[in-house]
Amino acid sequence: MSLSALQAPVARDEEKSSLVVDILTQRFGERCSRSQAVREQHGHTTTWLPNQAPDAVVFVESTEETAEVVRICAEHKVPVIPFGTGSSLEGHLNAPGGGISLDLSRMDAILQVNADDLDCRVQAGVTRKQLNSYLRDTGLFFPIDPGADASLGGMAATRASGTNAVRYGTMKDAVLGLTVVTPTGEIIHTGGRARKSAAGYDLTRLYVGSEGTLGVITELTVRLYGQPEAISGGVCPFPDIDSACKAVIATIQCGIPVARIEFLDTLQVKACNAYSKLELDEQPTLFLEFHGSDAGVREQAELFGAIAEDLGGGDFKWATQAEERTKLWSARHDAYWASFVLRPGAKGVATDVCVPISRLAECVTETSKDLEDAGLLAPIVGHVGDGNFHVLVLVDEDNPEEIAKTEAFVERLNWRAIELEGTCTGEHGVGQGKMKYLEREHGGGLDVMRSIKQALDPDNIMNPGKIVTMS
Structure with missing residues (x-):
């Protein structure tokens, strides 16, 4: 490569x-x-x-x-x-x-659960699935869900997000305090269990998203939430990308407290049908989930249904049973692996951007056309409730021409998002791959980061x- x-x-x-x-x-x-x-x-x-x-x-x-x-x-x-x-x-x-x-x-101990205060303290190696399994009988859950069963320390270090972010926020919202080992080997504690503080610099937010470049996160105190009384979800196909994205924008602008709202383009739906044995219409599709009371969930669903109908959405297929919802969301979480059925033997180049939701339809539509013009096979999927979407380009790693076209596309995608007042990464983080986009996005702020x-x-x-x- x-x-x-x-x-x-x-x-x-x-x-x-x-x-x-x-x-x-x-x-x-x-x-x-x-x-x-x-x-x-x-x-x-x-x-x-x-x-x-x-x-x-x-x-x-x-x-x-x-x-x-x-x-x-x-x-x-x-x-x-x-x-x-x-x-x-x-x-x-x-x-x-x-x-x-x-x-x-190996640092995977759950150290303290404070059910009355809706928080807990864990070691950095605890994974999100491990924590939620432990919490199952308490009536609480940890909502940040990036798809992979990532460790909470890694999720904090990369400021992880995921399918629930539209309602519950990202790791920057979930982390109350940290134990950090500094570059000199000193152990420090940031934040605490209080729900707010005005005591000095917010060091917790400094370390959340720092990707291990400022210290090693070894323990976290995180927010928990009560498990909702009722959960319902479903899928709704749309005639094109533009109408699906506009349905997302309208849903958010109307204040519907949707828990998850995910977009899959036609290619991605095709891949999920083959990989997860679904029978979805192969059109741009939204996956949705609502949390709340029985009455509240029904009302939210009806409001979204009206929006979808106005924008040409097809049959709204609801999954109210836990098994049905699990199958749908397992298919969504397996979208990365499902994509490879479209081109067996290919290498996947995953990238993400995030834009204001008012620019979402424009950005996704332009990106889809860009891929078509470049002759690249790449499904699009995203946590579109907060303007974030992902592209997985399937390339032959032994074909230099394809690699060059892919690199050029990724660069155009990042510049496009920044020009639309967005960011070069909504949740993947910077690491090595996104470094060259930061100067245009942050300007002089990059010098402050360096300082x-x-x-x-x-x-x-x-x-x-x-x-x-x-x-």
């Missing part, structure tokens, strides 16, 4: 890395792995960027062990790359300067080569 997306070469000191690996091996024994397969697995991401493996992987089991590893690396100025479950999409886990991959997956990185991590050991370059 092309190396053009790797924006920040990072100096590599083989001698220092070798010394640190020896020290960590002596300290952690088998929990410090030099295995080529393990190292490559920890450099791997679901992306087309080349794998850049770390020099070793350390499996830590506590905040104190994490701090110990970071202190050793800081002393020798060797990079540290935090690792959760490996589901990131923009090269966040690559180690361009070598160093130590810090695997937090923060310089102040907190002057030796650039925390996940170097991601988000901002350091001169």
Whole structure:
């Protein structure tokens, strides 16, 4: 694959890395792995960027062990790359300067549930499915759902979002406080359990979305919500992309408290039908879900139905039974894997953007035409209730012409979103793959980000080569 997306070469000191690996091996024994397969697995991401493996992987089991590893690396100025479950999409886990991959997956304890206050404290390796399984009998749930069963630490580090974001927000809204290991190995606590605070800088929000470039998140306090009394959902096809997107805009503008509203274009519906054994009309389609009381859910459904009818929507197929809803949403979550039935053997290039919902129809329609003009096979799917959508370009990785066309399309897509007053990434994050778009999006703000990185991590050991370059 092309190396053009790797924006920040990072100096590599083989001698220092070798010394640190020896020290960590002596300290952690088998929990410090030099295995080529393990190292490559920890450099791997679901992306087309080349794998850049770390020099070793350390499996830590506590905040104190994490701090110990970071202190050793800081002393020798060797990079540290935090690792959760490996589901990131923009090269966040690559180690361009070598160093130590810090695997937090064994830190999977649920430490405290405060049901009366609707919050809980967990270690960073706890996954969203694990937490919700634990909470099942409490009447509470954690709503942030990016699709993958990601770790909460990784979700905070990348400011994850997902299908429920239109109602429940993203990780920046869900995280109340953090335990963080700084680049010097100090352990600090940010935020707290209070629902609001005016006490100083909001360090929690600084670390949420920092992608491991400012410190390692080891514990989180997160908001919980009561499980809704009633849930209903369904699918509604539309004659074209424009009418489907306009239905989304109208739904949000009318104040209908939809919990999820997802868009699948014709290609994506075709793929989901084949992969998940569905029988949906192969047209641009919205998947919806409403949460609330029985009466409230019925009212929301009726209001949306009227909007859809006005915009040419087809039969609104409802799934009120849990099994039916699970099948539909499992198909939506499997959309990435389903896409490959459209072109077996292809490599998937996943990218996302986000725009104001008033510009959504324009952006998705232009993107669809761009793909057609470029001759690229790429289904579109998105969390369109907040203006966010994804494109998965299916390419032959051995065809340089296709790769060049794909790179050019991804660049046009990002510029298009920024010009429409949106962002180059709604939820995938920056990592390595989106770095070159930040200057146009943030202007002088990028220099402020660089100053923060310089102040907190002057030796650039925390996940170097991601988000901002350091001169």
